[in-house]
Amino acid sequence: MQLFNLSLKLNGFDINRAKSALSAIQSKNDSEFESYVGQQKNAIITYHLKHNPFYKSLGTSINLNDWNSVPIMTKNHLQQPLEQRLSAGYTSKNVYVNKTSGSSGDPFIFAKDKWCHAMTWAQIMDRFSWYGIDFNSSKQARFYGIPLDKKGYYKERLKDYFSNRFRFSVFDLSDESLEKALAKFKTSKFDYINGYTSSIVQFAKYLKSHNLKLKSICPSLKACIVTSEMLFDDDKLLMENQFGVPVINEYGASELDLIAFQNINDEWQVNSDTLYVEILDEHNNVLPYGKEGRIVITSLYNKAHPFIRYDIGDIGILSEESSIKKPILKKLIGRSNDIIVLPSGKKAAGLTFYYITKSVIEDDGNVSEFIVEQLKLDSFIISYVSKFELSETQKAKIKNEVILYLEPNITINFKRLDKLQRAKSGKLKQFTSHIN
Known part of the structure; x- marks a missing residue:
């Protein structure tokens, strides 16, 4: 039937x-x-x-x-x-x-x-x-x-x-x-x-x-x-x-x-x-x-x-x-509403930042999920779920990659969570800008 x-x-x-x-x-x-x-x-x-x-x-x-x-x-x-x-x-x-x-x-x-x-x-x-x-x-x-x-x-x-x-x-x-x-x-x-x-x-x-x-x-x-x-x-x-x-x-x-x-x-x-x-x-x-x-x-x-x-x-x-x-x-x-705007005026797709970070943050299987948010022109926060806290070496590597692909003088903070906040629909938004 x-x-x-x-x-x-x-x-x-x-x-x-x-x-x-x-x-x-x-x-x-x-x-x-x-x-x-x-x-x-x-x-x-x-x-x-x-x-x-x-x-x-x-x-x-x-x-x-x-x-x-x-x-x-x-x-x-x-x-x-x-x-x-x-x-x-x-x-x-x-x-x-x-x-x-x-x-x-x-x-x-x-x-x-x-x-x-x-x-x-x-x-x-x-x-x-x-x-x-x-x-x-x-x-x-x-x-x-x-x-x-x-x-x-x-x-x-x-x-x-x-x-x-x-x-x-x-x-x-x-x-x-x-x-x-x-x-x-x-x-x-x-x-x-x-x-x-x-x-x-x-x-x-x-x-x-x-x-x-x-x-x-x-x-x-x-x-x-x-x-x-x-x-x-x-x-x-x-x-x-x-x-x-x-x-x-x-x-x-x-x-x-x-x-x-x-x-x-x-x-x-x-x-x-x-x-x-x-x-x-x-x-x-x-x-x-x-x-x-x-x-x-x-x-x-x-x-x-x-x-x-x-x-x-x-x-x-x-x-x-x-x-x-x-x-x-x-x-x-x-x-289009989630574009990175940097202090120099340079712009990039938000998922560029996410992709750069992803290649580093998931390389050892420790981090299961993460999202990136832009708080200010020069300030980002990475929220993640993991078995163990990211090491200082890992954090430094991520910061160096971001500087290499985007520009220097950017502040990146990290926040480890038990789980990430999803939309009511269940979707996970991987990059969000709070300044546009």
């Missing part, structure tokens, strides 16, 4: 029709696909200019023949009640409503019409099928957060049941908790792991410390899909070694769709079927493939709520090998 498809249908999401529509889009040749994208861009703007007062007030200078005249939307535009942002004919009763995690610092409630949300699920199911995963039959080991209030908790557990998945807590990553997780893998035929990168990395570290290979414990396991947090090369290697299955990188946004998904050729393939993705410079000019800039996305199907040239807050690069039908995300650098 296809419980997952049934649950979508019961909620008004016509998944079978959406799958057929997606298949028709993907079957187009390059020329047909380019025409399709142009038509969808024009159609979604025209619709919102006609039916959405919120967007009409934002797009007063739009020339439908000039895509560059379309304004850039930001999360700040959306900091108003949802009812004021919905298109005519849509209410909170007849749309899919959710809330962003707030990892960017600007949480907000958003909506999708039911057809748009059905297309979202069609896209997700299509990508997962690349690795032999069927949402109706494949069992998922889920490393995600869960609401702690009674109503929210049981609602998620019910969704887990219909989605054929078992959820592990990401709020307790102690050895005792991970030992229980391992016991569940011994008795369950999980097909794949899915969840937050940092939590799954901790499970891999636990397995390594006990010299265990998950595939030998759970032979049914086919793949591990990580999402919501940065995936570093050494963490991917660790997980693949300990799990014995491919580790797949997913990039998405709840208000939009699945944005990019690692294909079987190890390319981070961008979703061009339901989204239109651009890379822009600081003056909102479109950058050529291979250049670093802001990721700006248009949702081609959401009639309930406009997401048109929406600045998601991330910085990335599209590969020079990209095409309009098959864009490839060469690199996801991090959030």
Whole structure:
């Protein structure tokens, strides 16, 4: 019985029709696909200019023949009640409503019409099928957060049941908790792991410390899909070694769709079927493939709520090998609101600092997790969880690496904790600036 498809249908999401529509889009040749994208861009703007007062007030200078005249939307535009942002004919009763995690610092409630949300699920199911995963039959080991209030908790557990998945807590990553997780893998035929990168990395570290290979414990396991947090090369290697299955990188946004998904050729393939993705410079000019800039996305199907040239807050690069039908995300650098600004005026992506530190701080397996925060222009704090206190030699080595890669006259303090503070969603933010 296809419980997952049934649950979508019961909620008004016509998944079978959406799958057929997606298949028709993907079957187009390059020329047909380019025409399709142009038509969808024009159609979604025209619709919102006609039916959405919120967007009409934002797009007063739009020339439908000039895509560059379309304004850039930001999360700040959306900091108003949802009812004021919905298109005519849509209410909170007849749309899919959710809330962003707030990892960017600007949480907000958003909506999708039911057809748009059905297309979202069609896209997700299509990508997962690349690795032999069927949402109706494949069992998922889920490393995600869960609401702690009674109503929210049981609602998620019910969704887990219909989605054929078992959820592990990401709020307790102690050895005792991970030992229980391992016991569940011994008795369950999980097909794949899915969840937050940092939590799954901790499970891999636990397995390594006990010299265990998950595939030998759970032979049914086919793949591990990580999402919501940065995936570093050494963490991917660790997980693949300990799990014995491919580790797949997913990039998405709840208000939009699945944005990019690692294909079987190890390319981070961008979703061009339901989204239109651009890379822009600081003056909102479109950058050529291979250049670093802001990721700006248009949702081609959401009639309930406009997401048109929406600045998601991330910085990335599209590969020079990209095409309009098959864009490839060469690199996801991090959030634009978490940029290191140094006393000299020099700027760097926050994850640069994190990456430099990571190569030193985890080299002996003592430190299990850490985060970096910028308190002032010249002041940083590294909070970490470890078996033993970092030695003065280790601290000095980290400081020297930071000076080498960034600049001198920077103060770095260290704070050892029993566990790191996660967001309510369960995500771990690896770098945060408190000065921007």
